[in-house]
Amino acid sequence: MLQALEVVTTVIVGLMVGVEFSVAFIMNRILxxxxxxxxxxxxxxxxxxxxAVMPFWYIGSLILVGIWAVAGWHHHGTGLVVTAGALLLLSVVMSILLLVPINNRSKAWTPDNRPADWRQQLNRWGRWHYVRVAVIIAAFTLLVAALA
Known part of the structure; x- marks a missing residue:
């Protein structure tokens, strides 16, 4: 059962990393x-x-990593899992404090109501998003290492 949890958690976090990486390095450049x-x-x-989707994905990933850490407490690699969980927690805190406020404003903008500095605000979001992507890549890497 623990092995299935480890694999499912790693896949879910890995998919989240892939989506966020794609947003940072592909979608934002296209847009x-x-x-x-x-x-x-x-x-x-x-x-x-x-x-609408990412809050559940981030919190769900954090919960799964927490369950993995508790369930595998006496197994090899638990320190890596705990550290990955701390990084995922950091990514959630970063999201709430730094990225979500900008996103909440920008998702309601139209060409008629957007502020004059809309590009600067999106660029600020993008810079913080790069940092968040680095944090979740590090967390994912630690989870993969814990599996090995």
Missing amino acids: NALPEDSSQLGHAHGGRMLG
Whole structure:
């Protein structure tokens, strides 16, 4: 049972890392290359779509890692799992404090109501997102190492 939990948790966190990596290095570049109105509308739609799913994915991943850490407390690699959990917790805190406020504003913007500094706000979100992606990649790497 513990082995199944380890695999499922690693796959779920790995998929989350893949989505967030794709947003950072592929989707944002595509959206930023579009004309101004289309770019902003694309970012707003992405913010609404992923903003509805990602909280459950982040919290669910954190809970699964916590269960893995408790269930496998006396097994090899638990320190790696606990550290991965701490990094995932950091990513949740970063999201709530730094990224979600920008996302909540930007997902409601239209070409008619967006602020003059909308690009700067999205760029700030993007910079914090790069940091968050690095944190969750580190967490995923630790989970993979704990499996080995």
